[in-house]
């Protein structure tokens with residue numbers, strides 16, 4: 001009986017106990033979930049991170065970049081926002097497009113002026129490069145010196161401009177002669193290597209006081225591997241976002257080994273020049289940019305607390321020589337390619353130059369204001385090709401925010417210059433090559449529009465060779481159209497395709513060059529002797 005009584009009591013108790021347990025468990029779960037949410041909400045910054053596409057494990061969005069990352073970024077900007085983020089390997093990269101570029105680089109300049117600690121950057125100038133190094137007090141001081149020294153040897157004043165013009169002219173003569181000879185011998189030839197050596201020679205004359213023969217093997221070795229360099233340091237370079245790829249045999253490792261070797265050889269070339277200059281240096285005589293840097297940086301060291309325990313001149317010279325010859329020779333390749341692609345524009349350029357410069361002399365700096373179509377052509381080449389589509393990668397120097405999105409310190413930042421130059425709300429038919437867009441109704445150069453082209457970046461990292469480059473490209477274009485006629489090989493019609501890297505390099509193309517008149521060479525040689 002007792003047992004019979006007890007059993008129902010126990011059943012009720014355990015039922016009650018079970019229900020209480022379940023309730024308690026549920027309550028605990030709710031409290032836990034609530035706490036978790038609260039904790040996440042409290043941890044969440046008051047402003048969100050930029051949106052962006054879903055990333056794969058390990059590789060992130062690397063496989064989506066394709067052969068033209070700037071175009072992928074422009075598509076993603078349309079889908080998400082001008083500020084969006086992707087993952088490359090394990091790195092978060094924020095990509096800036098359109099209007100927010102000026103906001104970041106100019107208005108919030110110091111926040112966005114760093115450089116990431118990418119593996120490849122540590123091999124440029126033995127890890128002491130100013131261009132690839134992050135922002136420090138030494139960087140600021142060095143950049144100031146570099147900027148004024150570049151001006152001192154190019155656009156600083158009327159006299160320095162003339163000296164620079166003379167270097168360009170001397171090299172142009174050699175190049176023209178070579179082009180004509182190559183055409184006589186081969187009918188059609190590829191101009192790329194000659195344009196690289198020619199540009200490197202101008203900068204070598206300015207930097208080291210010496211030019212080289214086109215057959216000089218050592219010089220060609222040193223300057224002839226620009227594509228290997230720019231493919232490795234360009235935004236989206238695989239080794240920088242997946243550095244583990246360098247530790248076992250694979251194609252990326254081979255590319256990276258070549259990159260390291262070329263940097264070692266390049267640094268040695270520049271270091272030898274500085275050693276030679278220091279040995280023969282005479283106080284009070286500045287022979288070239290190397291001497292100028294020796295004086296300026298030695299003074300800076302003596303005046304300040306900077307003590308680097310090494311020679312600080314080779315890295316800065318390496319930056320100037322390296323940055324200038326690759327970019328300018330790429331620009332010249334595009335100019336020639338476009339001249340043969342659009343022969344009617346070549347004719348129009350010739351007509352404009354002929355009106356201002358007769359056959360007795362060559363175009364000069366003083367003619368620039370009267371040659372608006374030449375300048376419009378150069379700006380359109382820069383806009384249309386955007387041949388440095390993304391700047392050297394930046395990084396944030398502090399926790400910051402832009403356009404309502406939060407960006408932590410040390411985030412990698414890609415700046416998509418292409419997105420500005422091809423923005424349809426700014427440029428009518430941006431995919432059409434049309435220099436006329438830069439001329440107003442009176443045929444004058446529209447300065448507001450030319451300043452909207454973005455190729456030399458902005459703010460604290462803005463290129464220090466912008467003025468020199470524009471002068472060089474003006475002289476080169478004016479000389480070319482004044483002196484010769486360039487045609488494409490009809491069997492291999494020119495295309496505007498390119499290989500992606502820090503600079504976009506056109507695919508190889510074939511041209512023939514003829515002098516416009518038999519006495520063209522004479523007017524070229526009448527200028528001051530080289």
Ligand code: HEM
Pocket residue numbers: 130131132143150319320321323324325327328331388390391392393394455456457458460461462463464465466468469
């Ligand atoms: C058409 C020719 C050129 C173009 C389009 C060009 C463009 C650029 C760009 C986009 C950058 C990266 C800026 C950034 O990261 O935000 C840069 C940096 C730089 N450029 Fe140029 N450049 C040209 C020619 C030159 C020349 C001729 C020199 C030297 C005389 C030069 C020296 C430098 C240096 C030293 C830097 C690094 C600046 C820094 O990190 O603070 N560039 N250039």
